[in-house]
Amino acid sequence: MHRLSRESAHLAGRLLSGALGLGVALMLTGCPGKDKSAVSGDTSQIVAQVNDSEISIHQVEAMLAAQPAIAEQLGANGPHRALDSLIDQELAAQAARQAGLDKTPRVLQAMELAKREVLARAYQDQLAEKVIMPDSEAVSRYYDSHPELFAKRRQYTLQETLVKAPTDKVLELKDKVEKLATVEAVNTLVNDSGVTYSRRNSVQWAEGLPMDLLSQLVYLKNGQSMGIQRKDGLVILTLLNAEETPMSSGQANNAIQAALLSNARRELVQKGMEALRQKAKVQRMGAFAQPASGASAASAP
Secondary structure: OOOOOOOOOHHHHHHHOOHHHHHHHHHHOOOOOOHHHHHOOOOOOOEEEEEOEEEEHHHHHHHHHHHHHHHHHHHHHHHHHHHHHHHHHHHHHHHHHOOOOOOOOOHHHHHHHHHHHHHHHHHHHHOOOOOOOOHHHHHHHHHOOOOOOOOOEEEEHHHHHHHHOOOOHHHHHHHHOOOOOHHHHHHHHHHHHHOOOEEEEEEEEEHHHHHHHHHHHHHOOOOEEEEEEOOOEEEEEEEEEEOOOOHHHHHHHHHHHHHHHHHHHHHHHHHHHHHHHHOOOOOOHHHHHOOOOOOOOOOOO
């Protein structure tokens, strides 16, 4: 979140950088900086003339829609800030064309990649639009199957200890800390282990934690710890306190519907992309003959 006290230019820059999709969409029309209404001679929707190009209200609205959180913060000034960003964008684009940058290999490649991304996203969005709104029974099932998020929801106060150590030391330390029952014992063990570490306390709501982590935290008692191995060491989470703050099914209804819709959209896209892969002839070559481990066929819209 960017505060409203940010300077106008900084906020406009944020809107500009967040509107890459809009810029590419305009590029795809084959008429940079111009809207269909302008091409047809309808000037009622034109909000700015930038040299020989025009900017329409539709482009302003599209930029704001691309950054709803920032648009909400800007309030009534949002359209004006968005227009400032579009003017800067158009001026820079015109200068780039005059300098011949639109013909350079690097820019041509970037434009082609952006065009592909926009088209792919449009197709995936089309797939996701077929999603069906979850009914009350589905919402109730989700609520009942996740008590750690709702009926037994907790606020966790955690001590996070970040340890840097070689793998053998990490495994030994992890095994020991998970057998301890107090934060004092954990701190003493880490202090005496000769490793480099840092500590901080944090307060986390259940819904703000990854599900795989939450599923382990729910079983910890105050003072107990769990270790998470990382490439460069170990993260020790010690439970200092857990306060139950349950959420009723009525309170959770909207959040659950949103989560189910998101999951359903993701599944529709994944199925659609898998269908495309099965029909297509794809051949990886050379150093790319093998796909990356854990590669996903599609990203959720």
